[in-house]
Amino acid sequence: MLERVFTGSEKYYKLLMSLLAVVAVGFGCYLYQLTHGLTVTGMSRDVSWGLYIAQFTFLVGVAASAVMVVLPYYLHHYKTFGRITILGEFLAVSAVTMCLLFIIVDLGQPQRALNVLLHPTPNSVLFWDMIVLNGYLFINIIVGWNVLAAERKGVMVQSWVKPLIYLSIPWAVSIHTVTAFLYAGLPGRHSWLTAILAARFLASAFAAGPSLLILLCLFLRKHTKFDAGKEAIQKLATIVTYAMLISIFFVLLEVFTAFYSNIPGHMHGLKYIFFGLEGHARLTPWMWAATVMAFGAAFILLNPGMRENEMTLKIACTCVFLSLWIEKGIIFVISGFVPTPTEHVVEYYPSIPELCIVVGVWALGFFILSLLYKIAISIKEELAA
Amino acid sequence: MEDRSRRSFLKIGGACALGLSALPAIKVSAADVQSVFSPAPNALTGKKWAMVIDMKKCWEKGKEGCKDCSQACNHVHNVPDIGNPKDEIKWIWPEHFANAFPGQESEYTPEEIASKEFIILCNHCTNPPCTRVCPTQATWKRKEDGVVMMDPHRCIGCRYCMAACPFGSRSFNFRDPKPFVKDPNPKYPARMRGVVEKCTFCEERLAKGQIPACVEACKAKALVFGDLDDPKSEVRKLLHSNYTIRRKPELGTEPNVYYII
Numbered sequence: 001m002l003e004r005v006f007t008g009s010e011k012y013y014k015l016l017m018s019l020l021a022v023v024a025v026g027f028g029c030y031l032y033q034l035t036h037g038l039t040v041t042g043m044s045r046d047v048s049w050g051l052y053i054a055q056f057t058f059l060v061g062v063a064a065s066a067v068m069v070v071l072p073y074y075l076h077h078y079k080t081f082g083r084i085t086i087l088g089e090f091l092a093v094s095a096v097t098m099c100l101l102f103i104i105v106d107l108g109q110p111q112r113a114l115n116v117l118l119h120p121t122p123n124s125v126l127f128w129d130m131i132v133l134n135g136y137l138f139i140n141i142i143v144g145w146n147v148l149a150a151e152r153k154g155v156m157v158q159s160w161v162k163p164l165i166y167l168s169i170p171w172a173v174s175i176h177t178v179t180a181f182l183y184a185g186l187p188g189r190h191s192w193l194t195a196i197l198a199a200r201f202l203a204s205a206f207a208a209g210p211s212l213l214i215l216l217c218l219f220l221r222k223h224t225k226f227d228a229g230k231e232a233i234q235k236l237a238t239i240v241t242y243a244m245l246i247s248i249f250f251v252l253l254e255v256f257t258a259f260y261s262n263i264p265g266h267m268h269g270l271k272y273i274f275f276g277l278e279g280h281a282r283l284t285p286w287m288w289a290a291t292v293m294a295f296g297a298a299f300i301l302l303n304p305g306m307r308e309n310e311m312t313l314k315i316a317c318t319c320v321f322l323s324l325w326i327e328k329g330i331i332f333v334i335s336g337f338v339p340t341p342t343e344h345v346v347e348y349y350p351s352i353p354e355l356c357i358v359v360g361v362w363a364l365g366f367f368i369l370s371l372l373y374k375i376a377i378s379i380k381e382e383l384a385a
Numbered sequence: 386m387e388d389r390s391r392r393s394f395l396k397i398g399g400a401c402a403l404g405l406s407a408l409p410a411i412k413v414s415a416a417d418v419q420s421v422f423s424p425a426p427n428a429l430t431g432k433k434w435a436m437v438i439d440m441k442k443c444w445e446k447g448k449e450g451c452k453d454c455s456q457a458c459n460h461v462h463n464v465p466d467i468g469n470p471k472d473e474i475k476w477i478w479p480e481h482f483a484n485a486f487p488g489q490e491s492e493y494t495p496e497e498i499a500s501k502e503f504i505i506l507c508n509h510c511t512n513p514p515c516t517r518v519c520p521t522q523a524t525w526k527r528k529e530d531g532v533v534m535m536d537p538h539r540c541i542g543c544r545y546c547m548a549a550c551p552f553g554s555r556s557f558n559f560r561d562p563k564p565f566v567k568d569p570n571p572k573y574p575a576r577m578r579g580v581v582e583k584c585t586f587c588e589e590r591l592a593k594g595q596i597p598a599c600v601e602a603c604k605a606k607a608l609v610f611g612d613l614d615d616p617k618s619e620v621r622k623l624l625h626s627n628y629t630i631r632r633k634p635e636l637g638t639e640p641n642v643y644y645i646i
Contacts, residue, residue, distance in 0.1 A: 037578040038542075039560040044471040048547040048557060108542020108557065108579025115521040115541050117406075126520040126545055187514055187636040188551025264488065341553035342484040342505075346470075 001149060004378040005371045011223065012374065019367040026360010029353040030105060038108055041354040046346035047337040051330070051358050052106035056099045058208070058329035059365075060179045061201060063095035063136065065209020067172035068239050074165050080232045083380075086151075087220075087228075088213060089144035090372035092172075096137040098365035105357055125181045132175045139168045144372075152379045176201045183336065191269030192336045194257075200250040201328070207243035208324040210236045211317035216373075218314060225384065226377045237313055241301040244320055248294055251327075272338045272345070273331055280345045283335060286326050293323035427594035431612030433531045434509065434586050435641040436600070437623045439607045444501050446605035454504060455479075457602030461587070463575045465565030474556040476584040477506040477599055486632060498646060504608070506599075507554040507584035508632060508640030509533045515546035515555065524581070530612075531641065532586045540580040547581060551636050555583045586610075613641065 033040050043050040069088035072078035104110050121127045143164050150157040180198035187193065194200075214236050217228040258266040271277055273287040297319035306312040339345050350358070424430055447453075458464065458477045467473050479502035483490040490499060513533050516525050523539040524546055526532075547555045561578045569575065573589065576582050587597035595601070600608040611620035620643075623629075629643040 037558070037560040039472050043559070045473055045475075045547075045556055045559075046470075046553070048544045103543075106543070108544070108581075109540065109577075110542075112521075112539070112541045115523075115539055119521045119539070121520050121522050124518050124520040124545070126518065126543065130520070182545075183548075186518070186549050186551075187638065188633065189548065336548070341551050342480050343487040344484065 001145075001152065001375055001379065004375045007378075008374060012370075015370055016367065019363045019370065022363035023360050023367060026357050026363065029356040029360065032353055033105070033357065034110070040351060042348050042350045043354075044346060044348065046340045046344065047334060047348035049106070049333055049337070050348055051350045051354060052102045054329050054333035055358055055361070056102035056106075057179060057201075057333060058325055059095045059099045059102070060133070060176055061205025061324075061328065062209045062212060063092040063099065064172045064176040064202065064205045065213070066092035066140065067169055068206050068210050068243075069213070069236075070165065070172075071169050072235075075169070078235075080229065080235060084213070084217065084228050084232055086144055086148055086376045087216060087373065088209075089140045089147075089168075090376060091209070091213060091216070091369065092140045093137060093144065093372060094365045094369035096133055096140070096175075097368055098361055099133055100137070101361045101364065105361065125178060125185065129175075129178045129182060132171065132178050136168070136171050136175050139164055139171060143168060144376075148376055148379060152383070154383075173202065176205055183333075188341055189336050190265040191332075194254060196250055196253060200247065200254075203243055203247040203250055204324045204328055205243075207240050207247050207320050208328075210243070211240045211320040214240070214317045215314065215321070218310065220373070220377060224377050225381045233310075233313075234308065237301065237307050237317075240317065240320055241298075241307065244294070244298055244301060247324070248298060268339055269335050273335045277338065278345045280338075280347050282347050282349060283331055287331055290323045290326035290331070293319040294327075297323065425592060425594070429591045429594055429596070431530050431618075432614035433511075433612060433641065434591075435531075435611065435613045435620050435643065436506075436586075436597075437609045437611075437620045437627075437629065437643045437645065438504055439609070439623070439627075439645040440501070440503055441645060442605045443504065443603075443607035444497070447603075447607065451605075453602045453604060454599035454608060457598040458584070460568060461570055461590075461598040462573055463562070463566045463570055465562035466567065467560070467562070467565045472559040474558065474562060474582065476556075476582075477504060479503065480505050486630065489630075503644065505552070505554075505632070506642065507533060507586075508552055508638065508642045509584075509586055511639035511641060512637060514549040514551065514638060518545045518549040520545065527588075530591075532588050532591075533583075534588065535581065535583055535585055537574075537576050537580040537582055542579040542581065544581060551633055551638065552640075555581050557581050 041050060041052075066088035069081045069085050073081040073085050104113060107113060116127060116130050143161060146161045147157050147165075177198040180201045183189070183192035184194060184197040214233055217233055217236075221227045255270060258270050268277060272280070273283050275281065276284050297316045300306045300312050300316035300319075307316070334348050338347070443451075455477045459466070462476060464474050464476055481500070481502055482494065482498050485503040485505050509532055511531065513526055516533060519525070520543065521539050521541055523536045523541070525534055527534050542557065544557055547557060558576050558578050558580055563569075563575050566575065587595070587599075590597060596610050597608075600610045609619050609623060611618035613620060613624075615621065623645070624643060627645045629645055631640045631643055634640070
């Protein structure tokens with residue numbers, strides 16, 4: 001099966017080469033960071049986590065969202081998703097890989113990363129996050145690979161894979177819950193200290209992930225012979241619609257609790273992202289852009305005519321993905337540090353090398369995704385032929 | 386002859402790898418290994434080290450802009466003076482009342498309190514969130530005396546403890562600190578780039594029978610160090626005879642640094 005990554009059209013090779021070029025730039029910047037320390041990033045004593053950890057948080061959601069195609073197919077025998085479960089699982093593989101890389105590039109002493117295994121610490125949520133993320137990566141590689149191999153041979157998947165498939169469903173929920181617990185259990189970080197965080201993370205993940213999957217399906221239909229089918233895409237669109245509405249609802253719940261209770265600590269974070277605090281307002285344009293896109297996407301998705309029209313659906317999915325990427329992949333993590341524990345407002349802005357590393361990791365993720373999708377699509381094309 | 390196929394070799398190899406990888410997990414569940422070291426005969430020993438900071442003494446008896454405590458600490462511990470707030474390392478430093486005790490101030494707070502600076506440092510909390518989150522046990526609460534310890538050699542630099550500390554007491558070496566240490570103290574190790582550090586209540590001095598450097602350096606005697614577990618200790622006497630406050634007591638971390646204002 002693996003050999004299919006080496007045969008492809010010129011377009012396919014161009015895609016791989018351009019992704020590798022971006023990876024190379026990111027890797028160069030990472031070597032620079034490695035020799036000079038994290039001082040080359042925009043992070044500081046006060047905002048001690050930045051885009052790296054924010055990307056990690058967002059991508060855990062993308063990875064978890066594979067469950068949105070796996071669950072209907074395997075638990076409810078929703079056959080229409082049979083064609084795209086592999087796309088969901090391979091998307092999860094590349095997303096978790098990016099998550100792990102974002103953790104590594106964020107470490108001050110990456111060569112000591114294995115200390116987490118050498119000194120296992122069950123009271124640290126980060127220890128559990130390491131367990132669930134690696135577990136999820138292996139489950140998806142094993143399941144995806146075996147299901148695809150069975151499909152190629154035209155046989156039922158081997159019986160030992162089935163329990164792993166069922167395990168992957170609660171496991172997907174666990175990765176985002178544990179990731180939310182990284183934040184939701186810290187005293188003194190008011191924007192993070194909210195019991196609804198895991199639910200909020202899951203809702204936004206189940207909107208962002210499937211919207212990316214829709215866009216990927218449309219891309220594949222345009223550039224390959226693989227067609228996910230209108231029904232599958234429309235069903236995904238329905239999932240995105242509900243998840244997006246729930247996601248917006250959850251954020252509004254946060255706004256209510258903070259402002260009706262009038263507790264300063266709870267309001268600070270929201271005031272900072274929407275209006276700025278003490279004249280510091282670097283995040284507000286992003287937050288408003290995310291808000292406008294979120295409501296715009298919700299409007300399109302709620303309108304059946306526009307949801308079924310592929311052009312408007314594409315716009316809606318792009319808006320959902322970008323809006324939630326801004327909310328989770330930029331704002332959520334950074335705004336948790338504002339104001340600081342000593343009530344100073346310190347802002348963060350990523351540096352150029354930091355941005356290059358971020359883009360480099362994303363490119364590496366998409367490179368892996370391209371290889372995995374190439375295998376899956378080649379096999380599906382061969383079977384269709 | 387036994388079956389020596391590649392398959393069986395791989396099976397045995399795999400089983401061995403699995404066994405080895407399970408070793409740390411087994412170690413964790415095994416009983417704690419008792420420390421083989423005993424404290425030096427002249428070491429200061431306490432069950433629950435704490436500090437009482439009398440800000441009135443600091444303001445009244447100390448000179449304007451006195452930095453004796455932080456300078457002593459910085460020198461003893463090779464704390465670098467990087468000179469920009471982004472990368473700076475702070476163990477003990479001054480903050481205004483509204484910043485040290487957020488939410489406690491009002492528009493009628495006496496001018497002398499609102500405008501003066503308070504000394505803040507690691508609170509060596511009884512329930513420290515920083516040690517709870519560390520994935521490598523590079524920071525931990527020492528059972529014998531309650532000092533929140535830090536092992537910069539085990540730290541992987543994930544900075545989870547910095548996110549967890551509600552007092553901003555932890556610093557990260559964003560860059561190599563050594564060039565920024567003007568007058569290095571060869572008796573105390575320097576840190577490397579990429580690890581977290583903080584006040585350790587001078588555990589290295591306690592072990593030699595010395596009180597913390599900041600306490601020793603304060604000419605106004607505003608900083609008092611002692612054992613909360615000992616009813617006759619000076620800190621207990623001060624807590625008994627003065628109304629004291631702690632930083633963010635509502636978070637339940639139980640800070641062990643008390644303030645008289």
